[in-house]
Amino acid sequence: MASPGAASARRAVRLPPPAVLAAGAVLLLILLAGLLPGLLTGVSPTATDPVNALQPPGAAHPLGTDQLGRDVFARLVHGAGPALALGFGSTVLAVVGGAALGLAAALGGPVADRLLMRAADVLLALPATLLALLVIAVLGTGTGNLVLAIGIALVPGYGRLVRSEALLVRRSGYVEAAVTLGVPRRSLILRHVLPNSLAPLLTLATVGFGTALIAASGLSFLGLGPRPPSPEWGAMLSEGRGFLATAWWLGVFPGAAVTLTVAAVTVVGRHLQQRFTRRSP
Amino acid sequence: MTTHQAPPVADRAGAVEPAAARPPRLPALLRAGLRRLVGALAVLFGAATLAFAALQLIPGDPVATLLGPATTTPPEVREAIRHDLGYDQPVVVQYLHYLGGLLRADLGQSYQLQRPVSDLIAEQLGPTAQLALTAVLLALLIAVLSAVATAGRRPALKALTAAWELVAVSTPSYWLGLVLLTVFSFQLRLFPVAGADGVAALVLPAVTLALPLAGTLAQVLREGLEAALGQPFAVTARARGLSRAGVVLRHALRHAAVPLMTLTGWLTGSLLGGTVLVESVFGRPGVGSLVLAAVNSRDVPVVIGVVLLSALVFVVISTAVDLLAGVLDPRLGNR
Numbered sequence: 001m002a003s004p005g006a007a008s009a010r011r012a013v014r015l016p017p018p019a020v021l022a023a024g025a026v027l028l029l030i031l032l033a034g035l036l037p038g039l040l041t042g043v044s045p046t047a048t049d050p051v052n053a054l055q056p057p058g059a060a061h062p063l064g065t066d067q068l069g070r071d072v073f074a075r076l077v078h079g080a081g082p083a084l085a086l087g088f089g090s091t092v093l094a095v096v097g098g099a100a101l102g103l104a105a106a107l108g109g110p111v112a113d114r115l116l117m118r119a120a121d122v123l124l125a126l127p128a129t130l131l132a133l134l135v136i137a138v139l140g141t142g143t144g145n146l147v148l149a150i151g152i153a154l155v156p157g158y159g160r161l162v163r164s165e166a167l168l169v170r171r172s173g174y175v176e177a178a179v180t181l182g183v184p185r186r187s188l189i190l191r192h193v194l195p196n197s198l199a200p201l202l203t204l205a206t207v208g209f210g211t212a213l214i215a216a217s218g219l220s221f222l223g224l225g226p227r228p229p230s231p232e233w234g235a236m237l238s239e240g241r242g243f244l245a246t247a248w249w250l251g252v253f254p255g256a257a258v259t260l261t262v263a264a265v266t267v268v269g270r271h272l273q274q275r276f277t278r279r280s281p
Numbered sequence: 282m283t284t285h286q287a288p289p290v291a292d293r294a295g296a297v298e299p300a301a302a303r304p305p306r307l308p309a310l311l312r313a314g315l316r317r318l319v320g321a322l323a324v325l326f327g328a329a330t331l332a333f334a335a336l337q338l339i340p341g342d343p344v345a346t347l348l349g350p351a352t353t354t355p356p357e358v359r360e361a362i363r364h365d366l367g368y369d370q371p372v373v374v375q376y377l378h379y380l381g382g383l384l385r386a387d388l389g390q391s392y393q394l395q396r397p398v399s400d401l402i403a404e405q406l407g408p409t410a411q412l413a414l415t416a417v418l419l420a421l422l423i424a425v426l427s428a429v430a431t432a433g434r435r436p437a438l439k440a441l442t443a444a445w446e447l448v449a450v451s452t453p454s455y456w457l458g459l460v461l462l463t464v465f466s467f468q469l470r471l472f473p474v475a476g477a478d479g480v481a482a483l484v485l486p487a488v489t490l491a492l493p494l495a496g497t498l499a500q501v502l503r504e505g506l507e508a509a510l511g512q513p514f515a516v517t518a519r520a521r522g523l524s525r526a527g528v529v530l531r532h533a534l535r536h537a538a539v540p541l542m543t544l545t546g547w548l549t550g551s552l553l554g555g556t557v558l559v560e561s562v563f564g565r566p567g568v569g570s571l572v573l574a575a576v577n578s579r580d581v582p583v584v585i586g587v588v589l590l591s592a593l594v595f596v597v598i599s600t601a602v603d604l605l606a607g608v609l610d611p612r613l614g615n616r
Contacts, residue, residue, distance in 0.1 A: 121320070122327030125595045127554025130572070130588055137576045137584040138338050214453045218558050221455050222573060241459060241562075245467045252463070255456025263451035 016271055023267035030261050033080035043071045045078035045231045054247045064249040066240060072249060076257055079231035083258070086147060086225065086232070087213030093151025094212070095205050098158020099194070105159070106166035107189060117163070120156035128153040128215055136224055146225040150215050154208065161204055165197035199276045206269030210262040217258050233258050314604055321600045328592035332585045333379050339581050343368055388586040393578045398586035401571060408477045409567035412559070413552045415483060416490035421545060423491065424498035429529055432506035442503065449496025454555055458489040458562035475564030486563045490555055494548055501544055505537030512536075539610045546602030550595030553587065
C-alpha cells in the first residue's frame, strides 16, 4: 500500500505502476478491436478458402486458417466485439439488478432486508454456471438468453456489496443532515445514497467483467450462445475442438484472447479497487 | 491487496451476522451452530421454492411435454395423466406435494428419458465425485506449496508468484483443458483423449479443474501467511532463533489455515458448475454431461435435480466448514 505523505501530496497525479499501464494498453487495443475491427485487419472473417484450409501460422496467415480456410487472426479480431458484448451485457444487467436489490434491502426496512438477503443466499449457494444453465433450460438457447442467464447468476454478489455500501452511506453525517432538512426519500436515494455507493460498485464491476467474460465464453463454447458463423471466441473454440489433433492453433489462440482480456481487466480492476476502496466508514 | 475475483465468494464473508456474546463458551458455540443450521435449512427451502418456480415457468402444457411430440393420445387419457400427476390441483397443493416429494428424494420424472431424475443423477455421481475430490486435493497441494515457498520472500519471487496466480484465475477452465488435451493427448499421446477409464483418464481433467482453484487458494493463503508473519508472535519466534521456514510451518500456517479451509469448502461446494465444462471438454461421463444434455433437450426436471443436488452439497459443506472454523478458532466461535 502506498504511504500517504509529503511525496504523494506534492505530485497531484500519481502514475499507476507499469504493470497496470501495460494492462490498460492491452485493454485499449482489445476494445479497439471490438469497436473498429476494420482498423486492425483488412481480411474478412467469413471469407472461406477451402484450398488453404487448416494452414499453420505463417506469412500469409499470421495465426493460420481454420477448417474452411478462414483467416484465424481476422476472426479473432472480429470476434472481440461479440465476446466483449456478452461480458459487458451480462455485467451491466448484474450491476443494475444488484443495485436495485441492494438499495431495496438497505432502505426498504428490516423485513424486506431479511427476505432479500435470504434470497441472495439461495442464489449464492448455486454455482453461477449451473444457475445460468437453469435459466437457459427454461428460456431456451440464444445470445440474448445467455446474457440474461449470466446476468441473473451474478446479481446477488453485486446486491450484497450495494447493500453494505448503502448502509454505510445512510448512517453518515451528510445523509442524516439531509433527512433532518426534510429532503424527500426519492431524491435522498438518487442524489446521496446511490452516487456515494457507486465507486466501489463500479470497481467491483471491472473485476467482475472478467468473471462474466469467462462464464459467457464458456457457455458459448458449450454451444449455448452465438451460432457457428459468428467469430465470438468461445464459439471459435467450439468449432475448432474437432480439429485439435492436426490444427493446434484453432484451440490455442481464441482461448489466449479470453485469458489476456480477463488478466488485463483484472489487473486494472484491482488497481481501481485499491485506489477507491473506502478506508473507514 | 484485495481479492475480488469472484464477487459471490468475496461477499459471503459478510453472510454471518454477529450474535450477542455471552461468557460461557459451549452455549455460545451451540447457539452459533443452531443459527447456521437454521440458515442452511432456509437456503435449501429457498432452493426448492426456486426449483418449483422454474418448473411452473416452462412454457406449454406439462402433460404434452411429458408425452412428447406424438399427438395420438386421446384427450381422456391426457386428463387421466393430468389427474394422476396432480396437475389439476391448485398451485399451492402442487407446491406442497413437490416439497414432500423432495423430502423423499423424489426429484420428479425426466421429460426426455422417462425415468426418475434421482436415478439418472445417482448413476452419474461416481465419476463426477471422483473428479471433484481429486481436483480439490490437487489444488490444495499446489496452493500450499506455492504459498509456503514464496510468502515473505524477495520481491522478485513474489512478483513471479503473483503473476502465476493472475494467469491461473484468468484462464477459462475449458480452454486450459483444450490446451492440455492438445499437448498431452494429441501431440505426446500420454493420456487418453476421452472417457473415464482408469487413473490415466483422470489426470488431465483433474489438473484442468484444479489449476484455477489453486490460483485463488494460493492468493488467499499467501496473504494470510504474510499477515501472520507480520504479527508480534512471528517476530518473537524469529528472535528466538527459529528459521523463516520454521516460523511459516509451525506458526503462520496455523493462523492462515482457517480462512483457507473456509474458502476451500465454499469452492468445493461450487465445483459442480466447473465440472460441466471440464466433462464436456474431456468427453467424460458424469453429472455435468448429464446436465448439459438436459439443457440442450430442454429437459428442465433433470437440470433442476442437479441444481438442487448442488445446493445440498454446497450447504452441507459450507455449514460443516463454518462450524469447524468456529471450533478451531475460538475468536470466530462467538459469532
